[in-house]
Amino acid sequence: MRTVTYREAVREGLQEALRRDERVFLMGEDVCMYGGTFAVTKGFVDEFGEERIRDTPLSESGFVGAGIGAAMGGMRPIVEVMTVNFSFLALDQIVNTAASLLHMSGGQFNVPVVIRMATGAGRQLAAQHSLSLEGWYAHIPGLKIVVPATMEDARGMLWAALEDPDPVLIFEHAGLYNIKGELAEVPRPVDIQKAAVRRPGKDVTLITSGIHVHTCLEAADALANEGIDAEVIDLRVLRPLDEEAFLASVRKTKRAVIVDDGWKSGGISAEISARITESAFYSLDAPIGRVCRVEVPMPYAAHLEQAALPQVKDVIASVRAQFGEENV
Amino acid sequence: MYEFKMPTLGADMTEGTLVEWRVEPGDHIERGEVICEVETNKGNIEVEVWETGSVEELLIGPGDQVPVGEVIARLTTRDEKAAVEAAPAQQAAQQAAQQAAELPQVQTPPPEEPSQETPEPDSTPEKRVTPAARKSAHELGVELAGIIGTGPQGAITSQDVDRAAAALEVKPAKAPQEHARRISPIARRMAQSHGLDVDKIEGHGPHGAVLRADVEPLISKSLEFEEEAGKEKDRKDALREAIAIAMARSKREIPHYYLQETFEVSQALRFLETYNRDRPPSERLLATVLWVKAVAEAVKKVPEMNGYFVESRFDRRDEVHVGVAISLRGGGVITPALLDVHKKELPEIMEDLRDLVTRARRGKLRASEMMDATITVTSLGDLGVETVFGVIYPPQVAILGIGKIVERPWAEGGLLGVRPMMTVTLSADHRVSDGIAGSRFLVAIKNYLDSLLIAEES
Numbered sequence: 143m144r145t146v147t148y149r150e151a152v153r154e155g156l157q158e159a160l161r162r163d164e165r166v167f168l169m170g171e172d173v174c175m176y177g178g179t180f181a182v183t184k185g186f187v188d189e190f191g192e193e194r195i196r197d198t199p200l201s202e203s204g205f206v207g208a209g210i211g212a213a214m215g216g217m218r219p220i221v222e223v224m225t226v227n228f229s230f231l232a233l234d235q236i237v238n239t240a241a242s243l244l245h246m247s248g249g250q251f252n253v254p255v256v257i258r259m260a261t262g263a264g265r266q267l268a269a270q271h272s273l274s275l276e277g278w279y280a281h282i283p284g285l286k287i288v289v290p291a292t293m294e295d296a297r298g299m300l301w302a303a304l305e306d307p308d309p310v311l312i313f314e315h316a317g318l319y320n321i322k323g324e325l326a327e328v329p330r331p332v333d334i335q336k337a338a339v340r341r342p343g344k345d346v347t348l349i350t351s352g353i354h355v356h357t358c359l360e361a362a363d364a365l366a367n368e369g370i371d372a373e374v375i376d377l378r379v380l381r382p383l384d385e386e387a388f389l390a391s392v393r394k395t396k397r398a399v400i401v402d403d404g405w406k407s408g409g410i411s412a413e414i415s416a417r418i419t420e421s422a423f424y425s426l427d428a429p430i431g432r433v434c435r436v437e438v439p440m441p442y443a444a445h446l447e448q449a450a451l452p453q454v455k456d457v458i459a460s461v462r463a464q465f466g467e468e469n470v
Numbered sequence: 471m472y473e474f475k476m477p478t479l480g481a482d483m484t485e486g487t488l489v490e491w492r493v494e495p496g497d498h499i500e501r502g503e504v505i506c507e508v509e510t511n512k513g514n515i516e517v518e519v520w521e522t523g524s525v526e527e528l529l530i531g532p533g534d535q536v537p538v539g540e541v542i543a544r545l546t547t548r549d550e551k552a553a554v555e556a557a558p559a560q561q562a563a564q565q566a567a568q569q570a571a572e573l574p575q576v577q578t579p580p581p582e583e584p585s586q587e588t589p590e591p592d593s594t595p596e597k598r599v600t601p602a603a604r605k606s607a608h609e610l611g612v613e614l615a616g617i618i619g620t621g622p623q624g625a626i627t628s629q630d631v632d633r634a635a636a637a638l639e640v641k642p643a644k645a646p647q648e649h650a651r652r653i654s655p656i657a658r659r660m661a662q663s664h665g666l667d668v669d670k671i672e673g674h675g676p677h678g679a680v681l682r683a684d685v686e687p688l689i690s691k692s693l694e695f696e697e698e699a700g701k702e703k704d705r706k707d708a709l710r711e712a713i714a715i716a717m718a719r720s721k722r723e724i725p726h727y728y729l730q731e732t733f734e735v736s737q738a739l740r741f742l743e744t745y746n747r748d749r750p751p752s753e754r755l756l757a758t759v760l761w762v763k764a765v766a767e768a769v770k771k772v773p774e775m776n777g778y779f780v781e782s783r784f785d786r787r788d789e790v791h792v793g794v795a796i797s798l799r800g801g802g803v804i805t806p807a808l809l810d811v812h813k814k815e816l817p818e819i820m821e822d823l824r825d826l827v828t829r830a831r832r833g834k835l836r837a838s839e840m841m842d843a844t845i846t847v848t849s850l851g852d853l854g855v856e857t858v859f860g861v862i863y864p865p866q867v868a869i870l871g872i873g874k875i876v877e878r879p880w881a882e883g884g885l886l887g888v889r890p891m892m893t894v895t896l897s898a899d900h901r902v903s904d905g906i907a908g909s910r911f912l913v914a915i916k917n918y919l920d921s922l923l924i925a926e927e928s
Contacts, residue, residue, distance in 0.1 A: 396602050396628060427602045427627040466621045 143326060149319040151296035152182050156220070158329060159301055160190050163218055166304060169196035169205055170222030170258075179224050180260060180319050206232035206257065210240050210309075213255035218304050226261040226275050226313065240309040241284030252307040256300065262315040262353060262403055263451060269439035272447075274403035276313040276352070277410030280380035286310040287380040288334045291318070291355035293325040295378060298332030306334065315353040315403070334379055337387035343373035346461050347391040349414055350401040351377040354452055358401055361457035370461060380410055385417055392422045397464045399431035401452055406434040431460040472521050474543040475686050476536050478660070479508070479515050479840045483712075486510050487535040488542065497525045499545065504836060506542075511708035513798075513833025515840060520656075520682060523547040539687035597674075598625035610635045611670075615678045652679035656841070660685045662780035663865055709802040720864050724779075725900040728859050729908045733916050734880060735892045741922040758794065759820045760919065761847050761872050766790045766811040768914035769845065774903035775896075775911050776844045778865040784902045788812075793843030793863065794823065796830045805863060806835050807843035851875060851892070860897045867899035870915070 146154075159166045168183065168190075174197040177184030186195045198205035202223055209221035223229045229236065240253045263272030280287045288303060288310060290296040296314070303310035340355055341362050348358040355376045362372040373395055375388050392398045398418055402411040415430045436450040476486050489507040493499060504516040505525070526544040530536055599607075599614055600621055606628040607614050617634045619626035653661075653668055657680045661668050666688055673680035720726075738760055746754040769776035769790055777787040791807040798804060808822050829835055848860045849872035858871030873893035880889040894915065898908050 396600075424601045424605045427600045427629070428622045428625070463622055466619075466624070466627075 143324045145322050146293060146325045147319065148293060148296050148314075148321050148323070149180065149182055151293040151323075151325055152290075152300075152314060152319075153184075154325075154329075155297040155300040156183065156186070157189075158297075159220070159304055160186075160194060162301070163304070165216065165218040166220065167194040167196065167212075167217065168220045168222065169198050169209065171198055171200060171224050173197060173222050178222070180316065182319075183222075202228050202231035203235055206235040207239065209255045209257070210235060210243075210253055213253050213309075214243070214251055219255055220300070220304070221255060221257045223257060223259045225271060225273075225316070226259045227271050227273050229257075229259055229275075236279075236285070236309070236311070237282050241282050244308060245284065253309050254304070254307050255309050256303045256312065257309070258300075258312045258314065260316040261313045262317055263435070263440050263447060264317045264353075266442060266444055266447060267440075268442040272440035274315075274352075274435065276311075276380055277402060277404040277413075279311055280383075280410055280413075282381070284308070285381060286334060287313070289313045289315075289351040289378060289380060291315075291352050291376050291378070292340075293323040294330065295332055297325065297329060299334055299378075301329075302332055302334040310334065313352065317353050318356075321356065335382075335384065337378050337384035338376045339373060339387075339391070340376045341372065341374040343371040343395065345371045345395055346373070346397040346399060346464055347388065347395045348372050348374045348399050348401060348457065348461070349377065349388045349391075350374070351380060351410075352403060354401045354403055357452060357454055358457055361454045361461070364454065364458055365461055368462075370465065372461060377414075383414070383417070385421070388414065389418065389422050392418055393425040396425050396427035397431075397461075398426075399433060399457065399460045399464065401433045401457055403435060403452065405437050406432055407437060409434060428464040428466075431464055433457050433460050471526065472523065472545040472547050473541040473683065474505070474519060474545050475683060476508070476538050476540050476542050477517055477682075477837050478538045478686060478689050479510050479517075479837055483510050483538055485535055485537045488530050488532050489514055490532050491528055492516075493525045493528075495525050495527055499523060499525060502838075507834070509833070511712075513804075513830070513835065516834060516836040518837055519545065521545060521547040538689060598623055600625050600627050602628040603631045606631045612638065614672055654679060654681050657682045657685045658780050658785070659778050659841075659865055660689060662778075664689045668781060709798075709804075713802070716863060717861050720861050724862050724864060724867075726862060726897050727900045727905060727908065729896045729898075729905065729912060730857065731894055731912045731916070733892050733894055733919065734882075734889050735875060735919060736889055737923050738919040739875070739890055744923070753817065753820075755816055755820050756823065757875075758847070758849060758872075759816055759823060760922070761849065761870070761915075762792045762794065762808060762811055762819055762823070763816055764915045764918040765792055765845060765847055765870055767918040768911050770812070771914045772903075772907050772911040774907045775868040775898060777867060777902075778844070779867050779899055779902055780865050784867065787844045789844065791842045791844045793846035793866070794826070795846070795848040796827055799831055804830060804835075804840075805843060805846055805848075806830055806839040809839065809842065845869070847872065849873075857893045857895060859895050862897055862899060867902045868911075869897045871895040871897065 156168065172179055173183045174187050174192060174195045183195060206221055206223065209219040212219045223232060240255055243251050243253050261276055262274050276287055276289055279285055286306060286308060288299050290299045299312060303312055341359055343362065348362065350358045355374065358374045362374055365372050373391050375391055400411040400414050402409060404410060406412065411432045411434050415432065418430055433452045433456045435452060438450060441447050441450060486508040489509050491506050493505045499505060499519050499522065501520055501522045502518050505519045506517050508515050508517050523546045526546050528543050530542045536542060598619060603626045610631065612631055612635045614626060617626050617630050620630055621627035652673065654675065658668060660682065661671060668680065671680045671684055671688060673684055675681040742755055742757060773786050776790055778785045789810055790812040791809050792811045793805040793807045795803050795805045806826055808819060808826060811819060843866060845866055846863055846869045848858055848869060850858050851872055851874040854874050856873040856876065858873055860869035860871045862869050875890050875892045877888050878891040880887050894912060896908050896912055
């Protein structure tokens, strides 16, 4: 075991993939000469050359479409869309082309493209650069949506995504790049199907993904001091949802709080809540709780931004409410 | 908030189709008012509401078919309205009083009149029970009524139930709750007629009383259970099946005893003739009305014949609702009730009967008419049958059978004459009454019929 940053883990995953399979190449804005907006691909060009580490024009629709074409042509492209905020320009390619072609070709054409994007707020980038829309993409049949939260997933999910015959979108929360964690020396294969229990507990289930796995683990530690033993479920994959994982947990704990960096209305938290109600209703001992971002365009001012995002204290308050302590 | 559910209008009914609403959201409704018309396999039935209040929301539309027990409208009851409206008014009054004390020169406004605004749905003081708690209580057989909730907003959680269950095992079992259990008569009757255990039903009425609204969903549940999946039956089959269920249950559970007497009815017929002679057809009386009235008079003397047998005991009723068998044109028989016969005179009963027959054949009966009969009269005389041994319609305890009026030789005072004779039979529940009471009942009927002419002529 060694301690690395999330950035380093992502970087290692990319390097391993590029070394392992010649069909793999990376393209996106500033990935080559500049080394990536989040410095993930710094120095890659020296090892892999400009053929495989390709800078693109500021044209999301164009280069995502090129990636889809390359994938259909037998390559294994990794397309980096700098952040989810810019992916709207490529929405037609992602939703109408990548997600639909297998179906529309009667099962003849898979689109094995991998699209990476940074997501999330918290760095005072205001309304247009702070979105968390992974839950939005999880609405689309034909896509797989993965959200690595740990070092191991940051490194390993990429290879699993490349092996998948269908389009996979990987969402890396920009606030995670600098956090540190332990990573095994030798990479272990990871799946992109199952949710994971990051902390077992018996009193309440915290269902989350991405950066808020860490928010929830911190909240769970604080709650343990109050005698509340919280189980933290890292969804890992938002589509298809590993329903059985969180249903089994909720059936055990009888309480659920969903923590999502997106908005509540029509969001993934609503979907998870609905599935619990559909399939574990008679196990519930409290109304399902949700901690999500406040439904406003993200404010620029730091204190307002923090107030608009799910915080550890919000998770704790929501859990307390599950135990009838809303007024404590 | 009161949830108005698709009522069950007979043992066989599992779903109903809304024909029309007679009210709109915001309308004031009186207890007993017809609020909608529902089509069942017995025809169209007008459904009354049992609370006074107002209509909040109509949840289904005409043509919608929903299972029995499904919420079809939300109503606000008068009590809730009053409670909700009183609170702010009281507060305002208190504030005003306080202000007055502090600033004597300020003129205090009078307490506001209760406004007519609809209360927030959230303001209903409702006992909260989580789904897990409800399930666990059911499994453990724990009464939710006495448990104090520790969950969100005071909800009873499964842990509260577990604690209560544990406490129950330590303590000696309490005295049986049978007598402490509050349950409305109609709920008791419905539960009984569907074989539900009253102690297991959770009540939401005042002091935890079990109300009709609490029983109905359970009935629909038990019916769902019994229902043969996916089979569409036509109306006739369904009606036949309803009769089959009720009659089989009657013969299985009710120990019938039968008494037969032959009445000489010349008095009654003469009375009818006299009464009808100078009246237009619309005001003339049918003989059935006499039998119905005779029953109402006779149960005053022999009350053991009037009421319901539920939960192993007789629930004697003061009001007399006489069920009359009405044959339908499409086949089958229904026995809706003439309501409150004890308060009515012959012309009024006749009017009711005409109305009831018309509506029964048009399929426009009301729920109370389908549910509330306290005793039944069946007459096959028109068809030429001389003697009818009726089968008691549960949970009633008696049925009177009227045979055909035939002329027979009759000896009286040593002389032989030809007189109109009618065979009257009584089928009664031996758990409630004995042959002696039954005999007294028949005598009372005869006495009434014999008294008719004198009463009307004087």
